[in-house]
Amino acid sequence: MSKSIQRGFTLIELVVVIVILGILAAFAVPRFMGLENEARVATVHSLLGSMKGTAAMAHGMCMAQGCANGASITVPGGQPLTMRYGYPDNASIMKGMEGLEGFTISNTRRFNRSGARSTNCWIQYNQAANANTPPTYQYAQGVIGAGTPPKTEAEMLAYLRTVC
Numbered sequence: 773m774s775k776s777i778q779r780g781f782t783l784i785e786l787v788v789v790i791v792i793l794g795i796l797a798a799f800a801v802p803r804f805m806g807l808e809n810e811a812r813v814a815t816v817h818s819l820l821g822s823m824k825g826t827a828a829m830a831h832g833m834c835m836a837q838g839c840a841n842g843a844s845i846t847v848p849g850g851q852p853l854t855m856r857y858g859y860p861d862n863a864s865i866m867k868g869m870e871g872l873e874g875f876t877i878s879n880t881r882r883f884n885r886s887g888a889r890s891t892n893c894w895i896q897y898n899q900a901a902n903a904n905t906p907p908t909y910q911y912a913q914g915v916i917g918a919g920t921p922p923k924t925e926a927e928m929l930a931y932l933r934t935v936c
Contacts, residue, residue: 812893812936815874816885817929820895820909820916826868827897827907830860841903857900859907865897890935 826847833845834855844852851867853860860868862881875883882896892912900907909916913931916924 809889809933809936812885812888813929813932816883816893816895816911816932816936817925818871819869819875819883820925820928822869822871823865823895823897823909826865827859830855830868831858831906834858857903857905859900861899862897865899885936888936893932893936 847868853864874886885893896910898908
C-alpha cells in the first residue's frame, strides 16, 4: 500500500482566498482614494504654519535686538531677513523657511502647490503694513485673520479641500 502526499491548494481554497481579498479591497480602496487630496491640503497647511513660525521667530529676534524698520537680522541657519515693521518682508520670508519642496514660488511671496488640481491652491505671505499691523496670510478665497470672509483657518482648509 502506498501513501499519497497531497501538495498545493485545491481550487476551492484558492477561490475562497481570492473572494476574501476582493472583499477586503472593496472596503480598503475607497478609504485611500481621498488621501492624495488630503495630503496636498496638509502640505499647504503645514507651509502656512511654517510661515507663521518663521515670522514669529524673526519678530521675536527683532524685538530682542531692537532692530529698526528695514534692518536685516540673521536667523538660525545663517539666512539674513530684511524686516519691515518688526516682521520679515515679502522678499525674505522664504529665506527663513525650510521644506519648500513641492511648491513653486511666484512674486517672491506666493507659494503654489505643485501638482494641485487647480491654480487656486496657494498661500501668500503679506508683509506687515505698518507698526500696528502684523503680517497676514492669504489664499485664493480670502485673508486669514482679516475682517473679510473666510477669515479662519478652518474655512481655509475647507476651501483648499475643493481645489488642491
